[in-house]
Amino acid sequence: MLLLVNLTLRLRTMSSADATTDQLRVDILDGAFPPGARLVELQLTERYGVGRAAIRSAIVELVTEGLVTREANRGATVRRVPLAEAVQITEARQALESLLAGHAALNATPQDRAELRQLAADMSDAVSSQRYGDYSELNQLLHRRIAQIAQHEIARDLVANLRNRASHHQFRLALQPGRPAESLPQHEALIAAVVAADRSGAEDAMRTHLDSVISALRHWAELGVEV
Amino acid sequence: MLLLVNLTLRLRTMSSADATTDQLRVDILDGAFPPGARLVELQLTERYGVGRAAIRSAIVELVTEGLVTREANRGATVRRVPLAEAVQITEARQALESLLAGHAALNATPQDRAELRQLAADMSDAVSSQRYGDYSELNQLLHRRIAQIAQHEIARDLVANLRNRASHHQFRLALQPGRPAESLPQHEALIAAVVAADRSGAEDAMRTHLDSVISALRHWAELGVEV
DNA sequence: CCAGCCAGATTGTATGACTTCAAGACCGTA
DNA sequence: TACGGTCTTGAAGTCATACAATCTGGCTGG
The missing domain is CATH 1.20.120.530 (GntR ligand-binding domain-like)
Structure with missing residues (x-):
């Protein structure tokens, strides 16, 4: 019962952008994108089947989480932690x-x-x-x-x-x-x-x-x- | 000298979206948007003179920082901290x-x-x-x-x-x-x-x-x- | 050989159109 | 009047597109 409520609550809150963020985060942590890997927006739109807006949103979030770095006009890469x-x-x-x-x-x-x-x-x-x-x-x-x-x-x-x-x-x-x-x-x-x-x-x-x-x-x- | 380097470095990194995030954060912390205030994207595009994308990006970031909450299809509000x-x-x-x-x-x-x-x-x-x-x-x-x-x-x-x-x-x-x-x-x-x-x-x-x-x-x- | 320039790739940003959703207004019925 | 359902509307969610800005790498001409 509680589980069900929790589930619907998550579904209610989860837009496709949020889901994409979660998937990308998991993929990074699992090593599908190793440290240093470039995260090219167009490629990610294909991989996850969403628009560029969703990808950008995910990248912004992961940057603030410290998992990804971004350079202006250079794009995002998986953060390499010394x-x-x-x-x-x-x-x-x-x-x-x-x-x-x-x-x-x-x-x-x-x-x-x-x-x-x-x-x-x-x-x-x-x-x-x-x-x-x-x-x-x-x-x-x-x-x-x-x-x-x-x-x-x-x-x-x-x-x-x-x-x-x-x-x-x-x-x-x-x-x-x-x-x-x-x-x-x-x-x-x-x-x-x-x-x-x-x-x-x-x-x-x-x-x-x-x-x-x-x-x-x-x-x-x-x-x-x-x- | 060091200051100058720092400044240009910031400018290089700062896109208008990032600048918007900083401004919005400051405005929230200064109380221009008090806790509970709604953050309507279109209004913010006018206030800061940027597109909706920049506003969304700023809101996403401030959500992960814990300053703003978002409900699906309802929009963002300044977080009220109990x-x-x-x-x-x-x-x-x-x-x-x-x-x-x-x-x-x-x-x-x-x-x-x-x-x-x-x-x-x-x-x-x-x-x-x-x-x-x-x-x-x-x-x-x-x-x-x-x-x-x-x-x-x-x-x-x-x-x-x-x-x-x-x-x-x-x-x-x-x-x-x-x-x-x-x-x-x-x-x-x-x-x-x-x-x-x-x-x-x-x-x-x-x-x-x-x-x-x-x-x-x-x-x-x-x-x-x-x- | 190298300096400079051009073309391709990619991000930054804006805009328009369409969909989805929630809240409130509205209306008909008991 | 009170209740319940439906309709309208405001706003977010999403995508596609377009164009500018910028970086990269390679090519070319001196």
């Missing part, structure tokens, strides 16, 4: 996700806490049986659930955008050998604190977790790794 | 501006520190001679300078946007009697920590300062104050 910027993005995420974790610790319902406990078990299983793809998905799910539980729309939206911006680096980092072993206990500590309604504990756990992501990124930066 | 949301916005600012204050403490040059000291003196003067308008401007200047000194573009941009979103409430709060007397020592502590290159001190001072803003907003919310 490692130094990925570090800043993750620092901002750290500040905001700590806030979310703290709120989640306060607002979690008994169902939420049970679900989080289950999630911790699933993550542990995935790592011990070396299903790293599953672990990566559970990882993202955890961050999303924390954000939902916190009931803090402002921070949630900002974090979602920041995650998109750095998704390329985030993805590469998750593939790093040894990362799961390092991050699992951090995630477990985070979940334990949220389940225990320990606000400052949850904030600290999230901060610590993202500290380790940041230092991994910084480590790469020092090695001169480039995209 | 107090509860202003609280969330300020909480997010707290998280991000603490980060900025910490970085500013690390990155400030001797010139920056001298300037900040001067700023503290000016603020104190303004309050003691009851020039509250000046104090309010110096207040904004301080936050902007801290953000510049921190050299953290990601957080700086996010905070600038958050400030815009809540500017209405922020403005009303600044007019509150007793606010300057409460916030002045907090600002002085913040400046002292940044000048002393005390990272965690600066973070704490910024957090404390915005804590007092948040509780003032919450206090209003409980009184049932509405916009």
